[in-house]
Amino acid sequence: MKVDLRDDGRTLVVHIGGYLNSSLGEEVEKLVGSRMGCGARCLLLNFGQTRMVNSIGISFIIGVVEKVMEEQGRMAFCEVNRLNRDLFQVTGLTKYVRSFETEREALEFLSRSPEEGIREM
Amino acid sequence: MRLFGTMGAEATFREEDFFGREEELSALLRAAIEGGRGTGSSFMLFGPPNIGKTMLLLKLREEILSSGPQDDAAARPFPFYFSFSQILSHPLALSQHFLQEYLGQLLRFFGDEHPPVFDPEQMCERLAAHGFTGGRATLAAHARYTAAGDGLSALVNAVSLPFAAAGGAFHPVFLFDDFQYTGKLQGVPDGTMLSILRPYIKSGRFAMFLSGSSPGRVTAALKREGLYGAFQMIEIRGLAPEASRRLWEKLCGRRRIEISASLYPRASERVGWIPFYQRLLAEDIFFRNVRVADPITLENLYATAVTQGKLNRYWREFFENAFPERARRGRAIRFLKRVMYDRFPLDTVEGALSLMGTSQEEGEAVLSTLEFKGLLKSDLEQLSFVDDPVLTDFLYWAYERGLLGKGVSQVASAIVQARISRTASEAGQGEEHQRRINVVKELMRRWDLREVPQLLFEYGPFREKFDRKGVLEVVIGMEGETLRTRLPKISSVSTGYRNQKGGPRFDFDLVAYGFLEGEFSEENLVVWAVDVVPERNLAARAVEHFENRCRLLAIEKGLLPDRFRKWMVLNESADPAAIDLAAQYGIHLSHPSQLRLFLNLFGLEELGGAAEAERPAAAPPTGAEKPVEYELVLPMKADSEMVAARVAETVAAFASVDADTVDRIKMAIIEACINAFEHSASASGKVRLRYLLSPGRLELFVQDDGKGFQPSSRGESKKNRGWGLKLIRELVDEVEIDTGLDGTVVHMVKFLDGGPARNEGAEGKEEGGAPPATE
Numbered sequence: 001m002k003v004d005l006r007d008d009g010r011t012l013v014v015h016i017g018g019y020l021n022s023s024l025g026e027e028v029e030k031l032v033g034s035r036m037g038c039g040a041r042c043l044l045l046n047f048g049q050t051r052m053v054n055s056i057g058i059s060f061i062i063g064v065v066e067k068v069m070e071e072q073g074r075m076a077f078c079e080v081n082r083l084n085r086d087l088f089q090v091t092g093l094t095k096y097v098r099s100f101e102t103e104r105e106a107l108e109f110l111s112r113s114p115e116e117g118i119r120e121m
Numbered sequence: 122m123r124l125f126g127t128m129g130a131e132a133t134f135r136e137e138d139f140f141g142r143e144e145e146l147s148a149l150l151r152a153a154i155e156g157g158r159g160t161g162s163s164f165m166l167f168g169p170p171n172i173g174k175t176m177l178l179l180k181l182r183e184e185i186l187s188s189g190p191q192d193d194a195a196a197r198p199f200p201f202y203f204s205f206s207q208i209l210s211h212p213l214a215l216s217q218h219f220l221q222e223y224l225g226q227l228l229r230f231f232g233d234e235h236p237p238v239f240d241p242e243q244m245c246e247r248l249a250a251h252g253f254t255g256g257r258a259t260l261a262a263h264a265r266y267t268a269a270g271d272g273l274s275a276l277v278n279a280v281s282l283p284f285a286a287a288g289g290a291f292h293p294v295f296l297f298d299d300f301q302y303t304g305k306l307q308g309v310p311d312g313t314m315l316s317i318l319r320p321y322i323k324s325g326r327f328a329m330f331l332s333g334s335s336p337g338r339v340t341a342a343l344k345r346e347g348l349y350g351a352f353q354m355i356e357i358r359g360l361a362p363e364a365s366r367r368l369w370e371k372l373c374g375r376r377r378i379e380i381s382a383s384l385y386p387r388a389s390e391r392v393g394w395i396p397f398y399q400r401l402l403a404e405d406i407f408f409r410n411v412r413v414a415d416p417i418t419l420e421n422l423y424a425t426a427v428t429q430g431k432l433n434r435y436w437r438e439f440f441e442n443a444f445p446e447r448a449r450r451g452r453a454i455r456f457l458k459r460v461m462y463d464r465f466p467l468d469t470v471e472g473a474l475s476l477m478g479t480s481q482e483e484g485e486a487v488l489s490t491l492e493f494k495g496l497l498k499s500d501l502e503q504l505s506f507v508d509d510p511v512l513t514d515f516l517y518w519a520y521e522r523g524l525l526g527k528g529v530s531q532v533a534s535a536i537v538q539a540r541i542s543r544t545a546s547e548a549g550q551g552e553e554h555q556r557r558i559n560v561v562k563e564l565m566r567r568w569d570l571r572e573v574p575q576l577l578f579e580y581g582p583f584r585e586k587f588d589r590k591g592v593l594e595v596v597i598g599m600e601g602e603t604l605r606t607r608l609p610k611i612s613s614v615s616t617g618y619r620n621q622k623g624g625p626r627f628d629f630d631l632v633a634y635g636f637l638e639g640e641f642s643e644e645n646l647v648v649w650a651v652d653v654v655p656e657r658n659l660a661a662r663a664v665e666h667f668e669n670r671c672r673l674l675a676i677e678k679g680l681l682p683d684r685f686r687k688w689m690v691l692n693e694s695a696d697p698a699a700i701d702l703a704a705q706y707g708i709h710l711s712h713p714s715q716l717r718l719f720l721n722l723f724g725l726e727e728l729g730g731a732a733e734a735e736r737p738a739a740a741p742p743t744g745a746e747k748p749v750e751y752e753l754v755l756p757m758k759a760d761s762e763m764v765a766a767r768v769a770e771t772v773a774a775f776a777s778v779d780a781d782t783v784d785r786i787k788m789a790i791i792e793a794c795i796n797a798f799e800h801s802a803s804a805s806g807k808v809r810l811r812y813l814l815s816p817g818r819l820e821l822f823v824q825d826d827g828k829g830f831q832p833s834s835r836g837e838s839k840k841n842r843g844w845g846l847k848l849i850r851e852l853v854d855e856v857e858i859d860t861g862l863d864g865t866v867v868h869m870v871k872f873l874d875g876g877p878a879r880n881e882g883a884e885g886k887e888e889g890g891a892p893p894a895t896e
Binding site: 019021022023052054055056058059082083086087090091 | 759760762763766781784785787788791792795843844845847848851
């Protein structure tokens with residue numbers, strides 16, 4: 001399974017596995033869109049199992065970030081490897097979403113003050 | 122009709138003797154209680170004999186009984202313990218016993234007196250007073266089936282009894298012990314009992330716990346019945362150190378024996394952390410009235426227990442029951458001794474049969490009995506034996522005493538000697554080494570009489586021939602190799618000669634037994650001893666050491682030179698002297714780059730990330746002056762960019778590039794390909810790639826024959842897109858784009874090993890634009 005979802009009603013945790021390309025990016029965007037629309041307020045993307053991300057994959061992640069911002073939800077990344085972190089930095093994603101080493105830290109962060117979720121522009 | 126009661130294992134259960142396993146117990150208890158709420162689960166508890174499965178079930182029963190109803194409205198869980206090992210093998214007897222146990226335990230559950238005589242009619246009457254009304258009809262049916270001699274119907278009828286509960290006052294929780302015995306019923310096919318229980322399992326309203334020591338058998342039956350998915354498998358192992366310590370304390374207190382507390386861990390390890398053995402050993406110590414103050418006394422007492430004490434008696438009776446016929450018993454013990462004590466590498470049925478050297482029929486019968494008794498697990502064709510130190514030592518005793526006629530004290534002292542001289546585990550065998558061993562093991566399993574270029578086993582000549590050659594040249598060159606070697610059909614390949622106790626030291630990472638021509642005969646047997654070198658560089662001394670061990674093994678097993686192969690798999694490099702010495706001794710030597718070719722031949726490229734680990738080691742050094750060039754043409758279709766990345770990875774591997782740089786190179790070429798796929802509008806639908814590896818740099822060219830583009834104006838039509846070129850610039854050190862009406866070439870350069878303008882990542886780089894700002 002490339003995408004694995006966990007939803008506790010408040011936080012949606014998405015594990016993205018393998019090669020995050022156009023088709024996988026679209027799948028993630030769709031899944032998140034449908035879930036965030038119906039209840040979940042926080043989103044955590046876990047990249048621990050992501051082997052590679054291409055630019056189209058990143059564009060879908062950007063779309064997801066926008067969607068969460070529109071819904072005034074909160075968001076974080078975790079377990080991003082060094083290369084992907086660099087790519088997120090180049091595309092500016094890191095300015096909007098905080099990244100954590102572990103899923104636990106990220107969940108803790110999401111359960112804290114709501115102001116910090118997606119940084120204010 | 123009158124049913125007579127028997128006293129089962131539950132009669133001997135003493136709650137205060139139960140130690141440890143708190144976690145399993147609380148999880149199982151939760152599942153048992155939830156059964157009444159329609160969320161019942163089915164569990165299969167498995168583990169070797171004596172490990173404590175029955176105790177766990179009986180303890181669970183006690184816990185369920187004392188848990189009481191969760192709330193007033195809920196039905197109470199009624200734990201019904203039934204051991205299939207007590208029954209006779211006839212289904213009529215089983216059904217009768219089942220009815221009797223069920224009625225009796227239910228009466229006790231309702232707080233009734235244990236009836237002095239089993240009078241089922243009377244029991245049914247008393248149960249009716251508690252709201253359980255279905256008993257009579259079931260008994261009447263049972264009498265009818267008994268009269269007709271119809272065992273199967275009687276069994277189905279008996280197992281319907283739990284359904285007869287009226288009023289929802291309780292829900293049965295099934296604790297079925299020794300379930301493997303259900304496969305031994307006369308005239309009833311294996312798996313029938315599971316079919317009969319199916320309604321309970323499928324309804325999800327009854328928690329069911331099956332326990333048994335031959336999981337292979339029961340899981341096979343579960344699979345056949347389509348019930349495997351409904352069960353959770355729980356392996357029961359030895360006690361945790363803390364629980365084991367508490368048990369020693371308890372036993373010392375009760376038996377008034379004295380064992381130094383500092384010896385508890387050693388004593389527990391000696392008996393494999395199995396509580397049953399702890400009790401037997403404690404009884405032996407009590408019987409001999411010895412104070413155990415030092416390790417030597419402990420070792421001696423243990424050796425005495427296993428050669429003439431209670432541990433010995435237990436296993437002797439076990440084998441006498443399992444193999445009543447003396448000759449067969451001897452064969453089974455000799456076979457097990459070779460596998461468990463000598464660690465004869467064996468994991469297939471075929472191998473086991475040839476090791477036993479009996480007729481196929483007898484060999485299979487022995488294996489079947491051993492499996493039934495829980496001493497081995499058979500998963501498809503793969504055999505695994507229990508890890509039981511006491512049994513292992515017992516087998517040694519039985520072999521030395523019974524077959525070699527040695528005296529008890531001689532055997533006991535040999536056991537003590539082996540234990541005391543046993544060295545600690547070798548250090549430095551990290552996970553990475555283990556992983557490499559597993560890769561080679563898996564490769565050997567697949568050999569299966571194939572022919573491969575001999576050069577794969579000869580690092581010296583391989584290096585000479587392909588020095589400074591690129592990967593594609595090597596691949597093509599290997600295809601043209603006429604000198605080939607035929608691999609055997611491997612019957613078993615085992616790890617674990619390292620760290621073994623006592624005996625001659627013939628420790629290797631792998632020892633494989635195979636047969637030439639695929640025929641299982643002594644003449645065809647060939648043995649391969651393999652070391653996967655953990656050190657980065659192989660020195661001549663290590664080759665000497667390997668050769669010495671090989672000679673020991675050859676003497677031990679009486680192997681002829683042409684039936685014995687020696688193989689060392691290098692880690693990164695080897696001293697020239699080591700390569701020469703290996704050639705002199707006839708030791709096969711393979712470099713990781715050869716191993717990769719080997720793995721490719723067997724379609725094992727992806728195995729356990731082998732490519733990742735072996736990346737830094739490469740045959741052709743990069744000091745070459747002449748650049749090495751590769752070309753590739755790709756169709757423009759989804760995901761074919763991954764092929765380009767794979768080739769880049771292979772090329773980079775020949776330049777000893779670190780993993781991070783390889784990932785960057787792969788990403789850059791992926792992005793360049795995607796750009797071409799998406800924007801070139803090429804008529805041919807193809808992309809041409811070139812990889813140019815020269816000292817200190819890797820150049821990549823991605824060329825299309827499309828309409829060309831203006832980088833600055835490549836504003837994206839699609840939302841959030843257009844990061845490709847920016848990422849490429851980030852990932853490599855130089856980018857040049859040559860575009861025109863007849864196509865585009867993206868030329869990328871990555872400097873290797875600190876070449877000019879080495880890109881060290883994104884630190885300090887400009888950050889991209891605001892992603893969420895839509896265009």
